[in-house]
Amino acid sequence: MITSLVRRGPCVLLPFNKKSLLLTIILLPSVLMWLYHLVPAIRSGLFQPITSALSPPSDPTIAAEHRVPPIDLAAYPYSQQSNLSVNLVIATIASEDISWTSRLQIPNLNIVRYVSDEPTAQYHPPVPKGREALMYHTYLHDFYDALPDVSIFVHADEQPWHTDAELWDSMLFTLSNLDLAAVAERGYANLRVNWYQACPDWINTTKSVEESVKQEEPWMAAAFRANFGDEAEVPEILAGPCCSQFAVTREAIRSRPREAYAQTQRWLVETDWSDYIVGRIWERLWSYLFLEGRPTDCPVEWKAFCRMYGVCFPGPGAAGLDDFRALWAERKGLVGRRGFWRELWDPQRAGHERARIGVLDRELDARLRDAMERGRSEKAAGGALQGGKQQQQTLGDLFVDDTP
Numbered sequence: 001m002i003t004s005l006v007r008r009g010p011c012v013l014l015p016f017n018k019k020s021l022l023l024t025i026i027l028l029p030s031v032l033m034w035l036y037h038l039v040p041a042i043r044s045g046l047f048q049p050i051t052s053a054l055s056p057p058s059d060p061t062i063a064a065e066h067r068v069p070p071i072d073l074a075a076y077p078y079s080q081q082s083n084l085s086v087n088l089v090i091a092t093i094a095s096e097d098i099s100w101t102s103r104l105q106i107p108n109l110n111i112v113r114y115v116s117d118e119p120t121a122q123y124h125p126p127v128p129k130g131r132e133a134l135m136y137h138t139y140l141h142d143f144y145d146a147l148p149d150v151s152i153f154v155h156a157d158e159q160p161w162h163t164d165a166e167l168w169d170s171m172l173f174t175l176s177n178l179d180l181a182a183v184a185e186r187g188y189a190n191l192r193v194n195w196y197q198a199c200p201d202w203i204n205t206t207k208s209v210e211e212s213v214k215q216e217e218p219w220m221a222a223a224f225r226a227n228f229g230d231e232a233e234v235p236e237i238l239a240g241p242c243c244s245q246f247a248v249t250r251e252a253i254r255s256r257p258r259e260a261y262a263q264t265q266r267w268l269v270e271t272d273w274s275d276y277i278v279g280r281i282w283e284r285l286w287s288y289l290f291l292e293g294r295p296t297d298c299p300v301e302w303k304a305f306c307r308m309y310g311v312c313f314p315g316p317g318a319a320g321l322d323d324f325r326a327l328w329a330e331r332k333g334l335v336g337r338r339g340f341w342r343e344l345w346d347p348q349r350a351g352h353e354r355a356r357i358g359v360l361d362r363e364l365d366a367r368l369r370d371a372m373e374r375g376r377s378e379k380a381a382g383g384a385l386q387g388g389k390q391q392q393q394t395l396g397d398l399f400v401d402d403t404p
Contacts, residue, residue, distance in 0.1 A: 073172040074103040085148035091132035094118045096156035130268035131279035141261040147250040162243040177309045187252040188290040192241040199298035203238040216280035235295035240287045252290040299398040310375030317403025331360040
């Protein structure tokens with residue numbers, strides 16, 4: 001053991017063993033304090049991210065009689081006697097897990113899985129490119145003469161980022177609660193309702209690269225002509241909720257000739273544009289494709305949630321929906337601030353924020369359950385077997401916000 005002194009200038013270093021002991025004495029309280037702060041961080045589940053804002057509270061300290069029973073996101077609320085046939089067309093790559101679809105209880109449902117990167121799969125596009133746009137057009141062309149009443153097009157994820165919070169952030173809930181009778185009436189319905197970066201006038205086809213900050217916008221006019229013909233009049237504005245998940249009827253699909261889908265297939269295969277750009281472009285074109293050339297598809301949000309999903313927030317108008325979104329935004333901000341250093345340096349505030357997130361979860365959960373119950377009651381009063389006609393009359397035009 002080294003015990004000799006080492007002289008450097010005017011300073012004399014302590015013997016090595018004493019120096020180490022002194023450092024230990026100095027640092028030990030700091031280490032213990034860090035550990036003291038770290039324990040509640042670990043206990044709070046810091047390293048287990050919150051995956052759903054709307055899960056019923058599972059805190060074991062809550063008395064059993066006060067716990068909220070779980071929601072069956074796959075429960076099918078409509079008539080089991082529905083005679084509408086449905087294909088669920090899923091755009092995937094081979095590694096993606098779609099086992100969640102086995103829980104769907106929709107009658108007459110057939111799963112059609114397209115696998116972009118597996119040429120031996122039963123359903124696959126001509127080449128592995130074009131994202132979901134090429135897979136969807138391959139289906140539209142190949143199934144043209146054997147279409148079900150309704151075709152629903154989705155991605156592989158059960159909780160994609162673009163699923164509406166008002167629909168429990170869940171494709172199980174979205175699909176299970178989609179009113180197929182309402183889809184049949186409209187012909188085409190985007191599964192997403194939220195207007196964020198979508199409505200009422202998101203894409204301006206006249207914008208140049210220099211003028212636009214939206215990557216797909218400058219390419220829209222050229223893409224429009226490539227897919228719909230040089231003689232087609234390019235709309236100035238294209239608008240509708242993103243993100244290439246929608247339901248469409250047989251009649252709407254056949255409103256265009258089969259060759260139209262083959263033409264787009266060829267364009268998607270042959271274009272040298274990036275998959276990212278063509279995917280973004282087609283997000284903005286589905287409503288035009290199926291709604292007889294209508295360039296915008298922006299139903300009033302609170303009406304669409306109620307009519308299409310039976311999630312009816314209290315009024316007047318969008319008041320209940322706005323209140324829900326304010327709570328959701330608060331929660332999103334709190335969750336975004338969570339992190340290792342925040343827990344470590346300010347555990348008291350972090351604890352308050354965790355508690356507030358729990359309160360918000362329960363409040364959001366309660367409001368969604370109330371909206372679901374209101375939707376069920378309105379359908380029952382109007383007669384669900386008549387396709388919710390009474391509810392449709394009560395809501396009026398889905399595209400007009402006629403709140404007094």
